[in-house]
Amino acid sequence: MPVKPYNIEQSRALLKRSDELIVRGCQGHKRSHEMLALGYPVFTQRAAGARFWDVDGNEYLDYLMSFGPILLGYNDPVVNAAVQRQMQEGAIYSTAHPKELEVAEMLIELIPAVEMLGFLIGGSAATSAAVRLARAYTGRDKVIRSGYHGWHDWARPEDEGAPAIIAPLTLEVPYGDLDALEECFKQRDNQIACVIMETIRGDGPPAGFLQGCVDMAHRYGALCIFDEIKVGFRVAFGGAGEYYGVTPDLTTFGKACCNGYPGSFVAGRKEILGSQQCQSTWMAATFHCDLPSLVSIETVINEMKRRDGIAYQWKIGNRLIEGVNGVCEKAGLGYRLTGTGPMPTPVMESEDKDRCIAMLQGCLARGFYLHPSHPMFLSLSHTEEDIENTIAAVQESIADL
Ligand SMILES: Cc1ncc(COP(=O)(O)O)c(C=O)c1O
Structure with missing residues (x-):
């Protein structure tokens, strides 16, 4: 060569x-x-x-x-054609558009852990929404994280500029270590709203780890969030949760679902997302449900199935x-x-x-x-x-x- x-x-x-x-x-x-x-x-x-x-x-x-x-x-020609068709009718509107419902129905049918969902822009918004929903649902403030979940203050990729006063609300445990997770829960019993974790890092989860996280979160009255921003639509449409047969409470998706457009979504059990607490949690922004992202999710699903x-x-x-x-x-x-x-x-x-x-x-x-x-x-x-x-x-x- x-x-x-x-x-x-x-x-x-x-x-x-x-x-x-x-x-x-x-x-x-x-x-x-x-x-x-x-x-x-x-x-x-x-x-x-x-x-x-x-x-x-x-x-x-x-x-x-x-x-x-x-x-x-x-520069995929099928996605380009679909987005261009949509762009002739507009990218965002003053009201909702039926495409939101169509794509939601597709995702609910496609991914076992998705019973209800909300569309956002970017992975950080999806993980932040998931954490906010978990806090609202449980009435608790603290979060255990494992991995990179984006650039927002709670996720704390770096300390510079993030308020010190909220630092104690986010705890971190190493990936794959259920003992460390249990210790973290024990020390702050009744305070943890959720554990959020990247589902696949390095060689992937040790046997039983993902199910162990879900079970442990529930034992301590918390929710388990799978962050599948990297993994969703890759190892399986539903990411590692689907691949390993484990159902978390909430899941975040982004990146590959849109083939380059910025859409993302937070999804999960209807019992949680349909609850009064979650229904009254603010997770809205001007560009959520932008049509280019929705049309690209639809096209990506169809093309991935076809091929x-x-x-x-x-x-x-x-x-x-x-x-x-x-x-x-x-x-x-x-x-x-x-x-x-x-x-x-x-x-x-x-x-x-x-x-x-x-x-x-x-x-x-x-x-x-x-x-x-x-x-x-x-x-x-x-x-x-x-x-x-x-x-x-x-x-x-x-x-x-
Ligand atoms: C696992 C995971 N969660 C969340 C994010 C944040 O997504 P974004 O960069 O789109 O805000 C990333 C980004 O790399 C990620 O890998």
Whole structure:
């Protein structure tokens, strides 16, 4: 596979300019400075299918897919056509639109844990809504979290700027540790409104963990929220809850359900969401139920069913994990993909980190964008040949070390 002359000078120049204009230098989620320092491009010009072109004209097969939202592929013609049809009639209105009901009915029929739902914009809004609903339903204030749930104050990704006075309301437990969770509940009996957790991290949940969380929350009079923002529409339409056969009280969805549009939703048991407490909880905003997002959810569901998209993600993801791990193991490189097929998650042995990064840079030069640390995502636009070419690129990049 040819190694192209490869530079990211335009990316570098634009980032320098953005530091003067934009707080934290462009879209914070994308961690542009860290990525540039590792030799990754940080500005994209355009994308199509499973590929994107950076501002320096380099083409990459993408394994990050915008951090998860792109499921069918970038610039998907079916989604584009559906959204364009809708745009001829408008994006938002002064009143509700019947599409809200149609998409709600589709989701209720599709996902076992969805009996009622509310549409929002962005994953952080969905997790914040879920926490607010749980507080309203239980009449309690404290929240146990496990994982990343967005940028709002309660979720506390960083302390800077978040009011210290509310810090004691959010407690954190490590993923996969039921003993730690029980300890947290015990110490604050009758105060915990809910536990909210990312359902799949790293290698995925230990056996019985997700059901254990639901059962424990109920024993302590709290609700259990599954945050499936990354996982929903990937391991199963209903995320890990559906895949492992566990029903939480509430679930949050976003990212992949809209193929690049910003819609999200919070869903759950009718007994909870239909209660007087939840019905009187404010979770409204101007852009909720925007028609482009609703139409894209509808189109994504139809296309995923038609193309057996969940099974396809598992198939190509499992092959990627097996192939990449095989060549790395054979070559003695401390890089592995762990996790579930639809979300291969990279891990590097810390003592071999420099060689792992050099291998990833070799992949970039060959046109393959493999993220150094974030869970990766596949799309229906990745072909089986793309996967084989990626495995070959990893092998060649190791040979270059
Ligand atoms: C598990 C999880 N929950 C919530 C969020 C927040 O979503 P958003 O960035 O769309 O606000 C993210 C974003 O990465 C996420 O991965």
